Amino acid sequence: MTNNIVILGSINVDRILHIAQLPQPGETIKMTQLDLAAGGKGANQAVAAARSGAATTFIGAVGTDAEGRMMHEQLVANGINVDHVAQVADMVTGQAYILLQAGGQNSIIINAGANALVSPALVAQSEAVFEQADFVITQFETPVAAALAAFDSARDHGVTTILNPAPASDQPQDDLLRLTDVIAPNETESARLTGIKITDAASLTASAAYFHQRGVKAVIITLGEQGSFLSYAGQEQRVPAFRVDAVDTTAAGDTFIGAMVSQLRPDLSNLVAAMTYASKASALTVQKLGAFPSIPTEKAIQSFGQSAQQR
Template structure:
């Protein structure tokens, strides 16, 4: 059974600047390389879901510019339904500038552009698309008002909602009440709950806090260590990450969420198996350069599992 995944999210053209190390305040460094590729957290997650086998649709906004046309074509190339992407006539397509050092660590500056212009009415207009999904995924690179509308509609149609609260932000409490599964990293989780993530006990405490805020299921990604899960019906645990040499960590978290949604059952009953698949997909992404170019296909993840 193929999962139907709809992503409400951001579309950015990523420009990556490769540098030896991060600059100090006031310092000028020369870059070793410069490249551009399709990106944005939403787009990356949609591509990861599609490449991992999910039938994927996208709800978003681009500018009436070359970058916008490039982003739509990039999604179409991965078989993603782009019919719910709107063109904004006044604001340009989103962009991101990624500083990538020799250790594979990155710092990212994002210009929201048309991503920040998505209106609740535009989300309501594609209610039929949302209703078809098994999962609706969103992040915080688009307005929270649009997220609340989308998740509220999803719940009316029995669609499982996945929130990736990245970048970390003050959140409308109403969104959490219509979120089935929240997937932050350890920093984002601590921002939302006020509880620092240091060990399993603190992750359990985060899960309790999220339940108090209305979300019954939690996955915390902890970088190269792995992922913690805590579900209402299927218990909790920790799935270790696969040990690999990271070249570029850009889109690792996005790959994880997209790949997860392609394998997860809407009732989350196979959460541990789906997490292992998502971890493996993410471990392949960090071994390649660039966001979208390094996101693996289902066959590549399966091949890695046999090694």
């Protein structure tokens, strides 16, 4: 069965600045390399889903600049339905400046550009796509008002909703959480939302309880090299990561989300299997530079799974 996924989210052009380490206040440093790549959390997740075989529709916005045209072409090249990607005149396409350290860790600075214009009105214009969807996914790189509208529509059509609350927010999101079936933050994002720092099993349980109390059915917290944590239907489980040497962690979390949902059943009955598949996808992603260029295909993930070792 092929999952039909609708993603409301961001579209960015990534500028990757290679540096030895982050500069100190007042310090000037040299970059060793500059790369340009297609990205944006929403777009990354859409590509990850499409490359793992999902029928993927995108709702978002780009400028009418050259970068907007490039991103439009990149999405089309990955088999993504872009009928609901608005092209906004006199607005730059979203930009992300990625400070990539020698050890593979990154820090990211974002200029929202056209992403800030993703609105409930755009969601309303895209109403028909929710009728055929199995899942609707969104993040926090586009306005929350649009996310609420998308999840409202999803609920009206009995569609499973998945929230990746990134970038991290410390603002209460109870209205959105009430409409969320699955939430998938990393440990930092979870702490910002819940106020609970994740340090051990007890803090993971407490964090999951926070989300469950607000109506979320399934809580997935990604933990980097430590794998991921699942709380669902009264049960908790850890899914280990896979052993690889990381080159660039850009898009690793987005790959996890998109790959997981490509395999997930709408009734959530195979969550652990889908998370394991997603862990393999992320392990492949961190071994290459950039966002779109690093996201693996279903064939690559299946081949990797035959020899991969979990931590």
